[in-house]
Amino acid sequence: MFNHKDAPDGTFFNFHKEPPLVAYEFFKLGMWIFLATEVLFFGGLFAAYFIMKFKWPEIFSLGSAQLSIPLGATNTVILLASSFTMALGVDAAQRKDKGRLVTMLALTFLGACGFLVIKYIEWSGKISHGILPGSDVFFSVYYMTTGLHLIHVLIGMYYIGLMFFRALQGRYTDEGSSHAGVEVGGLYWHLVDIIWIFLFPLLYLLGAH
């Protein structure tokens, strides 16, 4: 059933018998379904956030005021930029432009690294001041949501790295190959970006005044 070696785009599944276009549509639809579950996964955390904020608004104000808006905004822009380069990477794959695809994947990976560096600065600063996940309800939510988002960033970085080396081998741009892998990785990376788009105002901006 599964034939790893002959998989058209380097992914595990091989829809042999299906024309490449059908396989491509299957990949994308499958990723969209997975992203739907991801939204609900984070949705539970958002529900917890809103309930706790409704119940203890002053704790959220105090906690939110301790976060650095410049750092958070910079991280947002970095993630948006890496989303931008990822979209350009998918575009390059669609146009079968290997050189640009490799460049864009490398830039996207760099953006993710920048995000991690700023996240490290933020977290280490908080932890060195003795602010830990159990300090109060705001920071419980803060560490939980940003931590889970961070795990998603790490998974995305792994897949971007994988795509980078596969792109170098020409597995997405060679004649007759499919770029569905890049498309799917792009969708995942954009979702990570979307989640951060919501986390940034919720954690950094609301209640700071």
Next chain:
Amino acid sequence: MAHDHHDDHAGEMGHIQPFKVYLGTFLALVVLTVVTVAASRINWGNAFLNDVVAMVIATIKATLVITLFMHGKHEKLETWGFIWAPIILLATLLAALFVDYAGRQNDLYIEPAPISKLYVHQPESITKKAHGEGHGDDHGKSGDTHAPATDGHGAEGDDHGATDAGHGDSHGETDAGHGDSHDAEGDAKATDDQGDAAKKDDGDHGDH
């Protein structure tokens, strides 16, 4: 549109957008990030309105990413079903939670007082040691006043044991170890009960 395109050219995958679409989307997202930061500094009257403004901007940004970066604009209807499904489910969850929660504000099971005095910047208030001490002081005082007050204290304690089943155990302890009441303070759980018991004792003594 994209689908028709595919049917025409079986080998071609995905809809190709011009570069300026991506660049424009990115610039719009950055501008909206600046706008959301600026909007959070404006006082919109109440905190709830601030939340609404921030969420509306975030939703616009997410829509831009989905439609243009993720090529949602050219996706099939099936895909849009899977985009809307989690949004609708999440909206239902949040709405149901809030209708339920807002309707419970006078419920006995939800304490009306903010828990901030227990929680936020006084971590010592929730540590065991501080907890024990707080109750211990009360207890010590009550013990001091009790000891000389009555000789028939033991008998009264027995009465309590008989009438108040819930506090029976702790009462037994307080009565037995009245002189060295501080021994029992190591156990924070027990002290809680003892604190209550001691207060009760106080009240009863007032009557005597």
